Amino acid sequence: MSESDAFRAEARQWLEANCPPSMRLPIRNDADMVWGGSRITFHSDDQRAWFERMRERGWLVPGWPREFGGGGLGPREQRILEQEMRALGCRQPQYNLGIWMLGPVLLEFGTEEQKREHLVPMARGEVRWCQGFSEPNAGSDLASLRTAAVRDGDDFVITGQKIWTSQGDKADWMYALVRTDPQAKKQQGISFILLDMRSPGVSVRPIELISGKSEFCQVFFDAVRVPARHVIGGVNQGWRVAKRLLEHERAAMATFSEGGAPTLDALAIAAPYLAAAGPVWRDRVAAALMDQQAFALTARRLKEMAIAREDVAALGAIMKLVQTEQESAKYELLQQLMGQRGLAMEGDDFTADERAVCRMWLYTKSYTIAGGASEIQLNIIARRVLGLPA
Ligand SMILES: Cc1cc2nc3c(=O)[nH]c(=O)nc-3n(C[C@H](O)[C@H](O)[C@H](O)COP(=O)(O)OP(=O)(O)OC[C@H]3O[C@@H](n4cnc5c(N)ncnc54)[C@H](O)[C@@H]3O)c2cc1C
Structure with missing residues (x-):
C-alpha cells in the first residue's frame, strides 16, 4: 500500500469514527456553521464534539505546521483529507476569514513572534477575524485608501473609515490596510496591520442588505493606538502582502x-x-x-x-x-x-x-x-x- 493509500485509509477511518452523523448533513443555514472566535456558539452537542475533535487533531487547519496548531499535512495529504471529508459529507468544523486569508500570509510574511501570537489562537478557533480593506472611495481601486496611520513612539495612531467589513460586529481582530506614507506613490505608502477590535476609538455600525441579512459593517477609527509590532511584512510594504491575501481570498471563493x-x-x-x-x-x-x-x-x-x-x-x-x-x-x-x-x-x-x-x-x-x-x-x-x- 502506498503512503497516500495508507493516509486515505487512516483518514477515512478516523472521520467515520469521529464525525457525528448530524455533522454529515448539508449546510442549510447560518446555525449549521460554527464561526470561531471569543463568542463561538454551538447549536448542538454534535457541533461542539466535531469542532473539538478536529481541533485536537490539528485538522481545523490541516495544512499549517504543528507548532502553530495545525495538522502538519503536506498538499497531497490535505487533498486526500478534503476528498474523504467530501465523500462522507462532513461539514467544515469551523469558519473563520482568518484561516482562509490571514493565516497563509502570516505563514509567508510574519515574523516568528507574530506567527506564534496569532496563528495558534486562530488554529484553536479562539479568535475571529475581519478584513478592513475597502473604504467609501477605495473598493476596486483599493490602493486609493485613505485611512491614516501615523507613527507615535511604539504605536501607530489610526484615523479613518472602512466599509463593507463582513462580520465587523462579531470579529475580535481585524487585519487592515492603512496609509503610512501619504507622500509616496499610491501602492508604496500602504502598510498591512493587525488590530484588536476592542481598542479604544474603534466603533462599528452594521449595514442592512436587500436580502434581509446584515453581515456588513462600517468601521470607524478615531485615533486608535496600535502597537507597531503588529505591522506585517514591513512598514510601507503592505501592498504585496495585500495582493497575496487577495489571491487566497479568490481561491477560497x-x-x-x-x-x-x-x-x-x-x-x-x-x-x-x-x-x-x-x-x-x-x-x-x-x-x-x-x-x-x-x-x-x-x-x-x-x-x-x-x-x-x-x-x-x-x-x-x-x-x-x-x-x-x-x-x-x-x-x-x-x-x-x-x-x-x-x-x-x-x-x-x-x-x-x-x-x-x-x-x-x-x-x-x-x-x-x-x-x-x-x-x-x-x-x-x-x-x-x-x-x-x-
Ligand atoms: C458580500 C461582500 C463582502 C465583502 N466583504 C468585505 C470585507 O470583509 N472587507 C472589505 O474590505 N471589503 C469587503 N467587501 C467590499 C468589496 O471588496 C468591494 O465591494 C469590491 O472590491 C468593489 O468595490 P466597490 O463596492 O467600491 O465598487 P466600485 O469599485 O465602485 O465598482 C463599481 C463598479 O465599477 C466597476 N469597476 C470599477 N473599476 C473598474 C475597472 N478598473 N475596470 C472595469 N470595471 C471597473 C466594478 O467592477 C463594479 O461593477 C465585500 C463586498 C461584498 C459584496
Whole structure:
C-alpha cells in the first residue's frame, strides 16, 4: 500500500469514527456553521464534539505546521483529507476569514513572534477575524485608501473609515490596510496591520442588505493606538502582502461549490417544475449542470497542479470569476423556472424552499462583487494570465 493509500485509509477511518452523523448533513443555514472566535456558539452537542475533535487533531487547519496548531499535512495529504471529508459529507468544523486569508500570509510574511501570537489562537478557533480593506472611495481601486496611520513612539495612531467589513460586529481582530506614507506613490505608502477590535476609538455600525441579512459593517477609527509590532511584512510594504491575501481570498471563493457555504439542493427544488416544463427548460438546466461539472473538473486539475508546485495563483482569478458567475446564474435560472413562486422572500403562501431561492438569488449577486468584482477579475486575467498590455 502506498503512503497516500495508507493516509486515505487512516483518514477515512478516523472521520467515520469521529464525525457525528448530524455533522454529515448539508449546510442549510447560518446555525449549521460554527464561526470561531471569543463568542463561538454551538447549536448542538454534535457541533461542539466535531469542532473539538478536529481541533485536537490539528485538522481545523490541516495544512499549517504543528507548532502553530495545525495538522502538519503536506498538499497531497490535505487533498486526500478534503476528498474523504467530501465523500462522507462532513461539514467544515469551523469558519473563520482568518484561516482562509490571514493565516497563509502570516505563514509567508510574519515574523516568528507574530506567527506564534496569532496563528495558534486562530488554529484553536479562539479568535475571529475581519478584513478592513475597502473604504467609501477605495473598493476596486483599493490602493486609493485613505485611512491614516501615523507613527507615535511604539504605536501607530489610526484615523479613518472602512466599509463593507463582513462580520465587523462579531470579529475580535481585524487585519487592515492603512496609509503610512501619504507622500509616496499610491501602492508604496500602504502598510498591512493587525488590530484588536476592542481598542479604544474603534466603533462599528452594521449595514442592512436587500436580502434581509446584515453581515456588513462600517468601521470607524478615531485615533486608535496600535502597537507597531503588529505591522506585517514591513512598514510601507503592505501592498504585496495585500495582493497575496487577495489571491487566497479568490481561491477560497472559488471553492464555494465544494460544500463550504450554505446552499440549496437546487436540482431537488427544480424537479417538480422541470417535470411540467418543456424541453427548452430541460436543455437549459442540463447546460448549467454540464458547466458545473466542467468547473469541478477544472478545479480538480488546478489542485493537482498546485500539489505539483506549479504556480496557479493568477488562474485563481478565472476560478473566482467562473464560480461566482455560475452560482449567480444558477439561482437566476431556478427563479425563472419557478415563475412567480420564486419571487417571494416572505409570506406564508410560499414554502421555506421557495423563500430561500429568492434570498439566494439576491445573495449570490454579492459573490460577483466580494473579493474583487467580476470586471476586476477580467482585468487580472487580461494582464496576468493572457499577458495583455495594461
Ligand atoms: C458580500 C461582500 C463582502 C465583502 N466583504 C468585505 C470585507 O470583509 N472587507 C472589505 O474590505 N471589503 C469587503 N467587501 C467590499 C468589496 O471588496 C468591494 O465591494 C469590491 O472590491 C468593489 O468595490 P466597490 O463596492 O467600491 O465598487 P466600485 O469599485 O465602485 O465598482 C463599481 C463598479 O465599477 C466597476 N469597476 C470599477 N473599476 C473598474 C475597472 N478598473 N475596470 C472595469 N470595471 C471597473 C466594478 O467592477 C463594479 O461593477 C465585500 C463586498 C461584498 C459584496
